Amino acid sequence: xxxxxxxxxxxxxxxxxxxxxxxxxxxxxxxxxFWYRQDCRKEPKLLMSVYSSGNExxxxxxxxxxxxxxxxxLIRDSKLSDSATYLCVVGKAAGNKLTFGGGxxxxxxx
Amino acid sequence: xxxxxxxxxxxxxKTGQSMTLQCAQDMNHNSxxxxxxxxxxxxxxxxxxxxxxxxDKGEVPNGYNVSRLNKRxxxxxxxxxxxxxxxxxxCAGSLGGNTGELFFGEGSRLTVL
Numbered sequence: 163x164x165x166x167x168x169x170x171x172x173x174x175x176x177x178x179x180x181x182x183x184x185x186x187x188x189x190x191x192x193x194x195x196f197w198y199r200q201d202c203r204k205e206p207k208l209l210m211s212v213y214s215s216g217n218e219x220x221x222x223x224x225x226x227x228x229x230x231x232x233x234x235x236l237i238r239d240s241k242l243s244d245s246a247t248y249l250c251v252v253g254k255a256a257g258n259k260l261t262f263g264g265g266x267x268x269x270x271x272x
Numbered sequence: 273x274x275x276x277x278x279x280x281x282x283x284x285x286k287t288g289q290s291m292t293l294q295c296a297q298d299m300n301h302n303s304x305x306x307x308x309x310x311x312x313x314x315x316x317x318x319x320x321x322x323x324x325x326x327x328d329k330g331e332v333p334n335g336y337n338v339s340r341l342n343k344r345x346x347x348x349x350x351x352x353x354x355x356x357x358x359x360x361x362x363c364a365g366s367l368g369g370n371t372g373e374l375f376f377g378e379g380s381r382l383t384v385l
Contacts, residue, residue: 205376
């Protein structure tokens with residue numbers, strides 16, 4: 163079993179709709195959680211950290227469920243520019259060993 | 273602002289050849305990393321350096337060596353390239369500690385024939 167697993171998608175989303183997807187992690191000792199965004203043939207960039215109480219950044223909401231060992235990302239009012247691959251990242255402690263999921267591809271269509 | 277700079281951006285090698293990927297950062301990062309990205313596999317950590325003068329193996333270190341030349345530079349060397357090392361390589365830096373923010377270079381696309 164992979165340490166961090168994601169549905170590869172693609173999730174085809176009409177513009178303006180809401181899309182949500184999860185990421186599961188296998189190590190219960192994981193301490194830090196993040197979502198990164200990667201555009202086609204570009205480098206990954208941090209989208210947001212995921213906190214225990216859940217957090218929101220504009221149209222993006224991230225949740226953490228420690229009991230079931232998954233994190234989620236919800237995108238509201240999807241824009242064409244949201245089309246990208248979203249990478250789930252899990253760390254055991256301090257940021258030295260971050261494990262990346264394979265990514266979930268999102269395609270927002272007019 | 274240069275950020276994290278990798279060279280070369282593209283390289284084609286023949287099996288058995290050697291090469292070094294260079295990475296430099298001007299963001300005062302303590303920690304630096306080398307990842308490879310393959311379709312469907314996500315980013316896998318090859319080696320990392322938590323601080324100047326230290327290096328540690330990641331998930332897939334076989335066939336690679338690294339050097340943390342100073343705080344700014346972290347190079348990745350392939351001594352005898354193999355087709356299985358065809359990949360996109362990303363260098364990244366971070367301030368370390370509990371921050372999960374990695375700053376990536378633009379990537380180096382390596383093809384081994």
